[in-house]
Amino acid sequence: MKFIDPHIHMTSRTTDDYAAMQQAGIVAIIEPAFWLGQPRTELGSFKDYYSSLIGWERFRASQFGIKHYCTIGLNSKEANNEALAEEVMDLLPLFICKEGVVGVGEIGYDDQTAAEDKYYRLQLDLAREANLPVQIHTPHRDKKAGTIRSMDVALEHRLDPGMVIVDHNNEETVRDVLDRGFWAAFTIYPNTKMGNERMVEIVKQYGSERIIVNSAADWGISDPLAVPKTAALMLERGISIDDIHKVCYQNALDSFGQSGQMKESDWLDNTTVDQSEKLFNNSILRGGQTPTIGELKTNPLFESNIIR
């Protein structure tokens, strides 16, 4: 079984994570632009970060047989630094049209301030004009009201709900998001909030139409194998292979594929790695290490091992 994780912050993760993800069957990932745990103070920090998402990080993923895509945007937390946010807005049009950029994201509300609202709206217009999908981060506090507001504002700005992926849903928000025709993405947080047990129940109740599973793994306590682990649990709990395939692979491809930047052939036609390659004259190898060259195998024992 193949998987796509459409929300994972790999710049914060290790090469061990990449190797484990490949072994578990993850073939493609989407890395949304977000904040770094502490606020940036200069425009150049945004520029270099966006450049790394379409440059070094994509190369690093390729060295482990994983196709890397990203969404580019100004996150809600840093929208509150208005002087810097203004400068970032001028930068975004230069990056959203780059190869491998599958949407504007992750954008939306955190504390639901006036500044967050302003830059969320400006970026919705940017996405609509560029005909790109939008990846919405919904607030962790006041989740339900914040999610409804995010959708109301997207509709007000004439976004097609079919172009909008609403992320970090839970049992309280899923019905509204699906009823309005948006994509409903769920982040599996280890031990808290949305665990994979709860995800199984959601798919049992709501089916697989427009539902997407992701890990949102980042610099915090998180699990880069959340998508394949949830798939394994779904299989164990009697959810059909077809439904698992949709929520852990196909729906991510169908939604973000609307960008024209992400096709199944990107990974199906390209199954070998060459770790002797370099980018910016830089390699993932350290002195004396032997590059892997050729086809990488997935671990056939994964499904039976991972759920124990």
Ligand SMILES: [Zn+2]
């Ligand atoms: Zn995120």
